[in-house]
Amino acid sequence: MLPIGHYLFLSLALFILGVIGVITRRNVIVVLMSIELILNAVNINLVAFSRLYGDVAGQVFALFIIADAAAEAAVGLGIIIAFFRNRETVLADEMDLLKW
């Protein structure tokens, strides 16, 4: 295994790219995909530390995060489909029903 800093930097890069995607993109589906990217970056950290300390708990938590990501994707995409049926758009700045 390489020194842990390599993995932390990789994780940081992916995390920041995901944050930039969440903030800047207009398409809500791409925003959801950026959130998946962020969760994935966290998983790299967990697995790297799991390997470092020889403790399998990190991998178990990474599994839980993957399950969470699946649940979040299912609910989020359900919301997107319901919204698209009502308003014919997937763009974040046109979703202004609660804005006045």
Add this chain to the structure above:
Amino acid sequence: MLDSVIFYFFAGIAVGSAALMVTRRNAVHSAIFLITTLLATAGIFLQLRAEFLFIVQIILYVGGIMVLFIFVIMLVNLDVALHQIKFARQKWVALIVALVLSAQVGLMFWSSGKGVGQIWPGLNAAPANRLPPNAETVAKSLFSEYLLPFEIASVLLLVAMIGAVVMAKKRA
């Protein structure tokens, strides 16, 4: 040596296609690049000897979640979105947030006063095979120590499934 070659190969693919994913206009291209990133991450998991997570990443993330994403992208109308501007007007917010996050991590490295990889003591010594057969160890830990979180996760998945069905259902 081989370790670092493998790591930099997969890390380069992961970061490069993540950057492409954030910048592509077409949502399908974004999804394909995200799949590439997830596969490269699976390679990194394998390099970290987390074989079970490697398989789960490929089957569940790439084979399950991303297929769901592409399915929804095909379901909603893409042609409209293609001709509109891609980014919301929040570039500066994004830049500031990214800089702040980088500064935080930079501060962490700087305050440790040492280079990459020497932040915590003893981190350079690679533990030699301290994780025996991976799937077995994960399963043992999952079904003994983390049994309650495991059951809660399955309830969460059930709730998410019901929620997705209710949400996507046609109004009667």
